[in-house]
Amino acid sequence: MRTVRVTGASLTAGGADRVVVEGQFAKSNSPRTEVVITGLPDAVIRESRGRLLCALRETRLQRGGGRFFLNLVPAARPKSGEVLDLPLVLAGAGAVGHLDQEALSGTLFLGEVGIDGALHEVPGGLAAALAARRAGLTSLLAPPRTAREAAFVPGVEVLEATHLSQVIAHLSPQGKKLTPLELPDLEPTAAGTKHLDVVRGQAVAKHALAVAAAGGHGLLMVGPPGAGKTLLARALLDLLPPPSIEERLELAAALSASGRWPGSLPEQRPFRSPHHSTTHAGLVGGGNPLAAGEITLAHHGVLFLDELPEFRREVLEGLRQPLEAGEICLSRAGRQARLPAQFQLVTAMNPCPCGYHGHPRIPCHCAPQAVRRYRQRISGPLLDRIDLRLEIPPTPLEALAPITPSKPSQSEPCAKELLGMVECAHRLRSKRDQTRTNAHLQGNALDRFSPLQGEGRRLLAHAVERRGLSARAVQSLRRVARTLADLEGQERVVANHLAGALALRAPVD
Numbered sequence: 001m002r003t004v005r006v007t008g009a010s011l012t013a014g015g016a017d018r019v020v021v022e023g024q025f026a027k028s029n030s031p032r033t034e035v036v037i038t039g040l041p042d043a044v045i046r047e048s049r050g051r052l053l054c055a056l057r058e059t060r061l062q063r064g065g066g067r068f069f070l071n072l073v074p075a076a077r078p079k080s081g082e083v084l085d086l087p088l089v090l091a092g093a094g095a096v097g098h099l100d101q102e103a104l105s106g107t108l109f110l111g112e113v114g115i116d117g118a119l120h121e122v123p124g125g126l127a128a129a130l131a132a133r134r135a136g137l138t139s140l141l142a143p144p145r146t147a148r149e150a151a152f153v154p155g156v157e158v159l160e161a162t163h164l165s166q167v168i169a170h171l172s173p174q175g176k177k178l179t180p181l182e183l184p185d186l187e188p189t190a191a192g193t194k195h196l197d198v199v200r201g202q203a204v205a206k207h208a209l210a211v212a213a214a215g216g217h218g219l220l221m222v223g224p225p226g227a228g229k230t231l232l233a234r235a236l237l238d239l240l241p242p243p244s245i246e247e248r249l250e251l252a253a254a255l256s257a258s259g260r261w262p263g264s265l266p267e268q269r270p271f272r273s274p275h276h277s278t279t280h281a282g283l284v285g286g287g288n289p290l291a292a293g294e295i296t297l298a299h300h301g302v303l304f305l306d307e308l309p310e311f312r313r314e315v316l317e318g319l320r321q322p323l324e325a326g327e328i329c330l331s332r333a334g335r336q337a338r339l340p341a342q343f344q345l346v347t348a349m350n351p352c353p354c355g356y357h358g359h360p361r362i363p364c365h366c367a368p369q370a371v372r373r374y375r376q377r378i379s380g381p382l383l384d385r386i387d388l389r390l391e392i393p394p395t396p397l398e399a400l401a402p403i404t405p406s407k408p409s410q411s412e413p414c415a416k417e418l419l420g421m422v423e424c425a426h427r428l429r430s431k432r433d434q435t436r437t438n439a440h441l442q443g444n445a446l447d448r449f450s451p452l453q454g455e456g457r458r459l460l461a462h463a464v465e466r467r468g469l470s471a472r473a474v475q476s477l478r479r480v481a482r483t484l485a486d487l488e489g490q491e492r493v494v495a496n497h498l499a500g501a502l503a504l505r506a507p508v509d
């Protein structure tokens, strides 16, 4: 009995996995034809049996009775959805001898097949094209809209067809060949520094944003309502380098697989700011079926958590593993997904329940215990992963007035200067033999890239005594000091950088 193999894909929460359909056909004397599908198909795939037979008859590929065996590989992983229709039909057509294995190899097929043989669009075109590229396949064939989405992936030739008969013709030696789609324009438009330009005053905060952008450090801002914390969080995006094409493809994969394809590759890094009432599944992903959470939607961008003490503790605990690993592993009812979640964490909170503790003009009415309790609500392990902690002063009255030519603001670092410093820091780091950002430095790597010597060691010892800093806090200060040296274009970390790091660590707990 002849066996053919056709490659397709199954969608997951964060992308697509390659699936191979193995097809065989056993002829029988009975006029009846049946289809058996094995390899953990879901209800939609099982239902495709009827469509498959109709489509094969419609295109005159199958005559006489018998039994189709179609097996989905790998067998242990559940597969779902109508995206496998086309590979199932082609495996059937191959099994009865209408298509050669050679013609079927090297291409990933994707699409729903109607009972008349028409092909219908499915979600996941781009995610499937990435899966095809990972598997070393050179082309992908899908219905038009799905194919247009796939065409954004460089390195995979994409073909589109509207009817099964076109696919069969393309795969037959004498048939009419389909023409590959052109690669769309992938150049992003320049993002600019639109948020940073609007921030008035806040020189320290702007400097801290440059540190965060250069070293990948987490940031906590403590300040009264209206101090501009959200705007500052958004301004971090302005200081991050524009996303590379590969980063944009990774960003788009989760959107593609969940059917939320925006029509072209995202141009900017994402900024996600979930409400404090968000659930664990909403933040890190989960649910049934498994869906990506905010941390995956913030991949390669910024995750902003405003009013940090209001988030439920167990929800925030879910951030620890992805902050360490840059990805999240989800599992539910035998399904597993490993989703990317490499995001930069920016958080903000009021100094007290009413928001005006320490404010120069508005009185605070909170009892001292209430202020302490409020601050202690933030989870310690999460706080450990936030290197930069900043008190954001209320916006001074003069900064609220529009800047006029007669009154230029000279003390503020301009966006261009900050961008230049961040670029310099990235260049310096890329010259070192350092695989991850400064925010991830620990153990030997920290000793090597941010050694503690002489004056710096004395300064830290003094700070430990005076402020009661933990060993974790000292490591955090050394990471930030490395970034401060990078921003100045200096190879060596000196006492000055550690002093700068101490200034960027306000006592909040």
Ligand SMILES: [Zn+2]
Residues within 6 Å of the ligand: 352, 353, 354, 355, 356, 357, 364, 365, 366
């Ligand atoms: Zn208060």
